[in-house]
Amino acid sequence: MEQLKQSYPTVAWLWEARPSSEEISKGCTKRIKLYHCDPFNFGEVTLSATGKLEIALVQMVPLAEAELQPHNDEDLEEQDILDRSDVKQWYTQKGIALLSALIDELNVQGHKRLTIKENGDVFVTASGKQQPVDTIPDFPPRPAWEDLCVLAREDDIAAEVCNQELTVSWA
Incomplete structure (x- = not known):
């Protein structure tokens, strides 16, 4: 979580469903709701049975909104x-x-x-x-x-x- 704070110092988050101690001991993946972490609004937190923690930042929008956004088919220029x-x-x-x-x-x-x-x-x-x-x-x-x-x-x-x-x- 410190890495997340280093990249987004004002970030705050809440567990959607806090993992139980049994889930933590076996390993699990849970979602957190992110605040002040634009453009990301969720994180997928993976806890392994060995204690390793990984977070994948995710931007989720309703499909209807995603379809309304203008599409840019051009990739970023290398520079x-x-x-x-x-x-x-x-x-x-x-x-x-x-x-x-x-x-x-x-x-x-x-x-x-x-x-x-x-x-x-x-x-x-x-x-x-x-x-x-x-x-x-x-x-x-x-x-x-x-x-x-x-x-x-x-x-x-x-x-x-x-x-x-x-x-x-x-x-």
Whole structure:
């Protein structure tokens, strides 16, 4: 469960049916309902008789909703696929310096929050409207944002994925 917390620090969960001690001793698979773990809403927890625990994250939607969602038959471009080490490398080599400089500048200007779009465009909200302030080159693609949030939080930078934006805030 600690691995789940490392990947999704704000995650919460509830057992759909808590395993009995007999099931745990024999090994079983149970489902948990996940909260704050987008895009996943369930987990399949497998407990083996030897004590090994595995969690598979699952996104379940009603079939009617799945059919209504637009289909994208194109696979991700290879350059859009980053694993955690790539995100960490980008963050340590470029990202932390860029974010720190933006935060310092915007903080002096009285702002406490910024949003970053998928293309790297950075905005602040002023008078209820998003105002562009900068662009972060080579910003990681959307699938890597959860990992990016975890890395930012390790540096005491509050970051979360909100819809199609990454929101960064500070006190």
